Amino acid sequence: MSEATVRRDRAAGDEAIERRDVVENADLAEGREMPSTRRLGDELAAMPKHHRVYLVLRQEILDGRHGLVAPMPGEVALAKEFGVSRITIRTAMDRLTQEGIVERMRGRGTFVRERGDSPIGASLSGNLENLMALGLRTDVRVVDVDYLPAPPAVAAEMDLPEGTTMQRAVRVRSLSGVPFSHLTTWLPEEIGRSFTPEELGREPLLKLIERTGRKVASARQVVTAMLAAPDVARHLKVEVGEALLSVRRTVHDGEGRPVERIFGLYRPDLYEHETSFSRNPDRSGGIWKA
Template sequence: MPLPKYHQVYLVLREQLHEGKFAQGLPGELALMQQFSVARVTVRRALAQLAQEGLISREPGRGTRSLLQRSVAQVEAATHQPTKTQQARLTGLLENLVSMGLRTTVKVLSVQRLPAPHEVAMALQLPDGEWVQKAQRVRHTKEGPLSHITTWVPERIASGFGRKELAQKPILMLLEESGVKVGRAQQSISAKLADANMAQHLDIAVGSALLAVNRLIYDTDDKPIQWLHGLYRPDRYEYQMQLSRVGSIDAKVWVSKELSANFH
């Protein structure tokens, strides 16, 4: 049974609040109505539930503000210490990513050159305000949209490629063509709900569950060269791993060997 519309709006807004997206205040009711394509009563019911849980404060004449703020420590933890981390050599995860790029098509939504936001600068170990390239793309299989990808790359590396090149080749190949020697990747995988914008890009309903991937790629000198945020349709994407037990009897641990990234 599908979730009520107000609950879908509530779930998406709650997730965005916990991510610190509304530090400057939530959009007004009219903007939320347009964003989610719902009636005012639906928006008000979702906001009322958020207020009841102590997540927002609604004051007449002053708008709606978040009562949640991400601390610097929380941002650093989300960026550098994911709870479920996979590190892989080029022969594993990164090789599969290149293969995926060659076997799917991509639509470049935007490519911007801008000063790095604080969270991006921390991830890429750059000074605040250092110039970076931000690119947003939607990748497709023959069945339709598969993923929405946002990448951040230091401008000194990304200056050699732009919209045209990103539409033709996987970004890892472009990085290597720019003289970068790709080393390892650190990745976290979690779940996220689709907001109205993402629902439109991926051809799904608002509030649908997505696989959320944060991936930080390093060169062979162990310097970050790309930070990626990816949202994948779970009905069209899966990532396979083979697990083995190693170590002594009293201290056995699971180690992984990446097999393939499958999509359909």
């Protein structure tokens, strides 16, 4: 859709927007109660109201529920819908504006801006080459590297005795200067000492592991959600308590030995996982395999 077409269609709705705003502002001026038509979920209750509204509106925009031509509902309408104050709505819209997701036009309303880059994707179809390629496309900042006794859960996952010394590294991965993942990795000590922190910031970790002669062959992972702790929120530039995509992965070599345990936290607005499935011909009942 051309910019001229979008501008013309937006202008056509200006009169209707003004009429709507007059009615809404009259209701507000006369003090009439505006009951909520939608309540924010209990799962977001720990977050500030403006941040909860921001998250919901951002997701609706990313899902395409608000188009480019028609304006978004006004502050009064959104305040009624969410059961919050106009100040709360304005604060949420300010953040969407600052992030370039929406654009405010004086006297015309707030419009969704055309999306630029798509979220960063990592195909998890079973091909570990995709994870290596992700490392080559993005920038990494090494936050910390140390050698510590492995926590019981990590030691068990890596088939090592509890308390075994392992390398623990924390990294933040970014694209075009915007952080999108916080990664904590645990490696066997002999693998960790085979490279420097500088190399860890330059090369994909899987390549560094394979440089030791341990050919990476498979991985098993669990994907869930987790709330951002203060230190993670600071590195990813999100609010404390914001929902993040959590990935726990164990990587094995060709002999089935664990070579890496990784805990990844990802901003869901900038990162998405894609998994491919195919029908398993050896099983009945519609069983799928990745």
